[in-house]
Amino acid sequence: MEKHTSFKEELRKSLVSHALFPCVISIFLLIVSVAIIGFNLIEKRSINSGSEFSEGLEALLDSYSEKAEELSFGISLKNFREVTDYKVAVISDIYQFLNRQEIRADFWLFDPSFNLVYSTNSDDSEMNYLYNYLIGQGESSSLWEKPVFMYDNWQLGSSAEPSCIIFKRISHNGENEGCLGFSISSDKIGSEAARDLILIVTNSFDRVFSQGAGGFTDERGKLLSEVRRDRGFFHMGGRSYYSVPFELYGGDIRIFAVADCTTYIFLLAIFAATAIFIALFMCWSIYMSAGRIASKKTDIMYELIDALSEVEKGNLDTKLDIRSGDEFELMGNSFNVMLGSIRHLIKRHQYLARENTLAAVQMLESQFNPHFLFNTLESVRYMIRPEPKAAEKMIVSLSRLLRYSIRRDDNMSTLSEESEFAEKYLDIMMYRFGDKLRYSIDIDEEFSDCEVPPMILQPVIENSIKYGAFDDRPLTIKISAYKKEGSLNIVISDDGKGIDEELLSSLKENMTHRHNHSNHIGLYNVHKRISLLYDGDCGAYVESRKDHGTTVSLKLPMNKREEA
Numbered sequence: 117m118e119k120h121t122s123f124k125e126e127l128r129k130s131l132v133s134h135a136l137f138p139c140v141i142s143i144f145l146l147i148v149s150v151a152i153i154g155f156n157l158i159e160k161r162s163i164n165s166g167s168e169f170s171e172g173l174e175a176l177l178d179s180y181s182e183k184a185e186e187l188s189f190g191i192s193l194k195n196f197r198e199v200t201d202y203k204v205a206v207i208s209d210i211y212q213f214l215n216r217q218e219i220r221a222d223f224w225l226f227d228p229s230f231n232l233v234y235s236t237n238s239d240d241s242e243m244n245y246l247y248n249y250l251i252g253q254g255e256s257s258s259l260w261e262k263p264v265f266m267y268d269n270w271q272l273g274s275s276a277e278p279s280c281i282i283f284k285r286i287s288h289n290g291e292n293e294g295c296l297g298f299s300i301s302s303d304k305i306g307s308e309a310a311r312d313l314i315l316i317v318t319n320s321f322d323r324v325f326s327q328g329a330g331g332f333t334d335e336r337g338k339l340l341s342e343v344r345r346d347r348g349f350f351h352m353g354g355r356s357y358y359s360v361p362f363e364l365y366g367g368d369i370r371i372f373a374v375a376d377c378t379t380y381i382f383l384l385a386i387f388a389a390t391a392i393f394i395a396l397f398m399c400w401s402i403y404m405s406a407g408r409i410a411s412k413k414t415d416i417m418y419e420l421i422d423a424l425s426e427v428e429k430g431n432l433d434t435k436l437d438i439r440s441g442d443e444f445e446l447m448g449n450s451f452n453v454m455l456g457s458i459r460h461l462i463k464r465h466q467y468l469a470r471e472n473t474l475a476a477v478q479m480l481e482s483q484f485n486p487h488f489l490f491n492t493l494e495s496v497r498y499m500i501r502p503e504p505k506a507a508e509k510m511i512v513s514l515s516r517l518l519r520y521s522i523r524r525d526d527n528m529s530t531l532s533e534e535s536e537f538a539e540k541y542l543d544i545m546m547y548r549f550g551d552k553l554r555y556s557i558d559i560d561e562e563f564s565d566c567e568v569p570p571m572i573l574q575p576v577i578e579n580s581i582k583y584g585a586f587d588d589r590p591l592t593i594k595i596s597a598y599k600k601e602g603s604l605n606i607v608i609s610d611d612g613k614g615i616d617e618e619l620l621s622s623l624k625e626n627m628t629h630r631h632n633h634s635n636h637i638g639l640y641n642v643h644k645r646i647s648l649l650y651d652g653d654c655g656a657y658v659e660s661r662k663d664h665g666t667t668v669s670l671k672l673p674m675n676k677r678e679e680a
Contacts, residue, residue, distance in 0.1 A: 143395040147388045154384060155358075158375050159347075162313065162360045166373030169315050170362040173305070173371070176219055177263045177364075180282045180298045183213055188284035193227060193293045196234070207234070219305060221298035224283075226250065228292050237299075246281070246299060260285055262365055265319045266299075267337070278302045278325050303327055312376040316343070320368050332374065343372055356381055420444075423451065432459050499547070510547050513540045530677055531597065531606070532564035538573040538595065545581055552585065555593040563597045566604050567675045569645050575638030576608045576656075576668045584612020584666060603654070604674045609667040615660035623658060639668065646672060 187210075195202040214220050214236065222237035230250050232243055249266050253259045263282045283297030302325050305317065317326040322339045324332075331353070332343050342350045347360045355378040362371040419436065426434040432455055438448030493514075499507040517540055529537075535557055542555045577593060585591045593610045615623070627643045643656035650673055660666035 139395055139399055143391050147384075147391055150387060151384055154380055155377075158358050158377060158380065159360070162358060162373040162375045165313055166315065166360050166362050166371060169373070170364060170371050172218070173317070173369075174364050176217065176300075177280070177282065179217065180221055180300075181263060184282050184284045184297050187296055188286050191225075191286060191296065192288075193225075193233065193286060196225070203234075210236070219300060221282075221300045221304075223296070223298055225294070225296045227294040230295075233294065242299075246279075249281075250283070250295070258368075259283055260295075262368060264368070265323065265325045267323060278323075280305075280325065312379065314374045314376075316372040316374060318370045318372070320370070322370075339372070343374060349377070420447065420451075427455070506547060510544055513544050516540055517544070528567045528677075529570040530564060531559060531566045531568050531604075534568050534570065534573055535559050535564075535595065537571070538577055541574050541577060542593070549581070549585070549591075552590050553581065553593075554590050555595070557595045559595065559597045563599070563604060565677050566672075567677050568604075568606075568672055569649060572642050572646065572670060573606070573608065575642055576670075579638050579668075580608065580610040580612060580666065584610045584614070586613065599674060602674055604672045606670040606672070607667060608670075609665060611665040614662045614664050614666055615658075616662050620658070620660050627656065642670065646670065 187206075191206060192202070196206060197203075210223050214223065222235065222242070224235045224237075224243075224246060225233040226247075227233055230247055232247070235243065237243070246266070250259075258264060259281070260283060263280055265278055266281050267278045279299045279301050281297060281299045283295050285295050286293040302317075305326060314329060314332075315326065316324060316329040316332060316339065318324050318339050322344055324337055324339055329339070332340050334340060340352070342352055343357075343359055344361075345359065349356060349358050351357070355376060358375045358377050360373045362373070363369070364371070419438065423434050423436050434455065436448035436451050438445045496507045496510050496514075499510070517537065539557055542553075546553055546555075573595065577595075580593050581591065591610060591612050593608065595606070595608050597604065597606045599605070623639065627640055639656060639658065647655045652673075654671050654673065657669045657671065658666065659669075
């Protein structure tokens with residue numbers, strides 16, 4: 117790498133002509149950028165919080181309005197008063213609906229004279245408050261069409277909270293049977309979204325219907341004009357705020373997201389002053405020390421850069437020899453220690469990963485199902501006297517099977533060895549099942565020396581015999597192999613009972629788990645051993661239809677054993 121000469125003088129000249137002016141401009145742009153980003157974040161947060169609150173409030177009110185509409189058409193005031201079962205069913209439905217709501221309202225049911233028939237609120241003052249309000253509403257009032265806010269205008273000095281009420285007329289065959297609806301007290305609707313963000317709810321006349329907005333209201337409870345403006349900043353009481361308005365139901369309900377920006381503006385001013393001071397100090401410091409330090413450290417810097425470039429290329433044997441007696445020397449030593457640790461960790465990780473994989477595979481191999489051994493010995497016991505030669509052949513085949521299954525000299529087998537093992541196992545099963553079992557092994561000589569994990573065919577064959585055999589007709593098992601897209605595919609198929617759809621789905625889902633969660637060990641172990649030993653989509657795949665047999669495909673890489 118080419119090194120610059122007279123770096124100190126070049127740096128000083130560059131600083132005077134290019135560094136100082138860009139530094140000032142950069143600081144100015146930084147301050148402006150921070151201010152813009154900050155105000156954009158405030159605006160975005162206000163919009164997001166206001167939109168979320170508005171959508172939630174509108175969804176809540178729509179839900180109550182739809183329920184009130186539903187009840188107004190479906191409820192019978194006469195049955196409610198006279199039929200106990202009907203009343204219980206209606207009340208149960210109402211409570212179930214209220215319990216599902218994020219903010220729970222009170223339900224009210226009045227007769228045509230506005231006498232209370234039923235309510236979920238037992239407070240008499242609330243009932244009188246609502247009764248007086250309903251009495252004053254005419255037939256054409258918007259109360260019966262959409263949510264409205266009810267304020268305490270009837271009793272001066274009362275402590276009743278404003279309420280949002282949603283009421284519908286109960287009318288059947290043109291006759292007024294009363295009214296029903298819901299009321300939500302303002303103290304149940306939280307207005308504070310965060311410590312410095314307030315959500316204020318008002319009606320179309322700017323009367324406030326929320327808590328925590330006292331500093332923004334006049335003596336009549338109306339929102340101040342400074343807040344009732346289009347989106348933007350305003351100042352009040354020596355503080356700065358940003359307001360974003362939202363409207364619901366055509367402006368009948370308005371929501372103002374008011375963010376307190378005073379702290380942010382104060383911090384922005386401090387940041388700007390600090391940034392300017394730091395910029396001036398940095399310009400002076402760089403100008404004075406750049407030349408002195410550059411001439412001393414340039415070589416070390418390039419040495420570090422060269423070392424990092426080597427590491428970037430994958431050369432972890434790089435070593436630094438820096439003896440400057442300062443932080444660069446510490447960096448060099450730390451760099452060397454770091455690379456040494458990385459090399460050690462990589463080797464250890466590779467070793468542990470391999471050991472863990474082998475241990476998992478060996479554990480799965482050790483779960484050799486002994487059922488066929490017990491069954492074979494039982495068959496031998498009964499055949500010793502009538503057919504001693506057949507019994508002798510069974511014992512010889514069984515001994516070869518056991519010798520193959522417990523071998524530890526090699527972790528892999530060839531497909532020819534594995535098919536021979538499967539054939540001996542099937543021969544033993546032939547002695548046991550006789551004409552009820554048939555099989556064929558059709559594996560091309562091309563695949564005989566392909567490496568496969570040991571004992572991957574026997575568990576699949578055992579499953580076919582165990583779960584697929586019929587009582588009234590023979591079971592045929594076919595074993596074949598073919599090459600597809602560079603992979604070795606071994607297929608074990610039978611024409612047995614097959615697997616019902618629910619069990620097949622459970623088997624497939626279980627094979628995706630890290631641990632076996634079913635009683636079907638054989639197929640899971642085969643799939644897990646293959647997937648642990650090989651990457652990609654290698655493993656066992658099963659397809660079956662009830663009464664149409666089962667097919668298990670084992671997908672492995674096409675690895676052929678090298679001759680010694």
